[in-house]
Amino acid sequence: MSLSENLFYFLSFLAIFSALMVVFAKNPIHSVLYLILVFFALTGHYILLNAQFLAIVNIIVYAGAIMVLFLFVIMFLNLKKEGDISAKSVFVKVAGVVSGGLLLLVMIASLKSLEPYQLKADIKTDIGLVENLGKVLYNDFLLPFELASILFLAAMVGAVMLGKRESGERNF
Amino acid sequence: MVEIITKIPLEYYIILASVLFCIGVIGVLIRRNALIIFMCVELMLNAVNMLFIAFSAYRGDASGQVFVFFIMAVAAAEVAVGLAIIVMIYRNTRSVDVGELNKLRY
Incomplete structure (x- = not known):
């Protein structure tokens, strides 16, 4: 496997792991930090796809501006205690995960009907x-x-x- | 770095974007903290952005990347207004729990 393939798998793993941690982290500040990690992993993907301008814009706008805004609001609202938020019942959580998984299943299953994409030879x-x-x-x-x-x-x-x-x- | 489009099939990018999008959907469904829900919406937006860039790179068409630029601009505006609304909610109800915002039900 070449370097770029390894980088693709590493960045994909990092993005998915961090995205899961965004959802399941207890502390909102940890969620924000993991979301920043997702954005950096996606920026790596953009560089791999040779979209350099959007990679820089992603860092500046998302990781820079939007996430600072999120951090500022979380610290401004002082949401340290998780007890402020009433926990949803286990049934609702399982139902949410199952319906999200079914959505993923439908989207992946629709790939089966596609023909493999043929790359043009003279692509820019x-x-x-x-x-x-x-x-x-x-x-x-x-x-x-x-x-x-x-x-x-x-x-x-x-x-x-x-x-x-x-x-x-x-x-x- | 250019050779990635010859090594990795486009389907892998579609699967990665689908997984990220579905994690965002799950987050919106199971969390009650309005800020976390908002972050999951950002996650879904970013999954779509990545799909746009992958399609654009594999087809050699710059329009997709311009579209991502506009999505980022709209997302920035959305975050500014959305966080103002969340601060407003906190000021009035003293929490960011979406479970308490049930007055519209009656």
Whole structure:
């Protein structure tokens, strides 16, 4: 087995193990740290697939910005005691795992009806570089790119409005 | 690093993304902490992102990677608003337990 194959299996194992730990960790802070590990493993996958721009964006946006926001909120809310959260009954947990497993079964089973994908000989491998992705983004996807700025404006206004304290509100 | 698409079949990436997505679904179903549920939603988003990038790399088409860029932008906006809502819930109910948010049922 070559290095890249070994890396693929290692990163896949790391991603799945960390994802399981996100779900089953008792402490929310541990969940966040394992989620960061998932994001780093996926970033490794992106580099293996030669999507270098998205690998960097994944580190900066997800592991950098979003997870810091999560950590900040968890520490801000001071959720150390697990007793605050009422535990779901074992029946509900088993039902959740079974239904998730059935969903996985359906998705994997649908693969059987597919023919194996034949790779084209003259495939372009440098599409993930900043230069090529930028050309596509600013030529073909210019309107969605501008609309994303309106979405950000709306999200910004919404977050400020939600975070504001109002006079009639119950505050602790 | 380019030779990965000749060594690993595309199906392996589909299976990996399906497993990650289903772990996210299970997390949403069995946890009651609103923050953990939110993190599992992020996990599902990332599984889909990885599938997009794998398809895009195997087909040599850059549109999929641009789409992932937009998904990341939308996810960032979603997290900002979602965490503001969770802080709001905590301020009003003094917990982030989704089991307590059952007033809409009646």
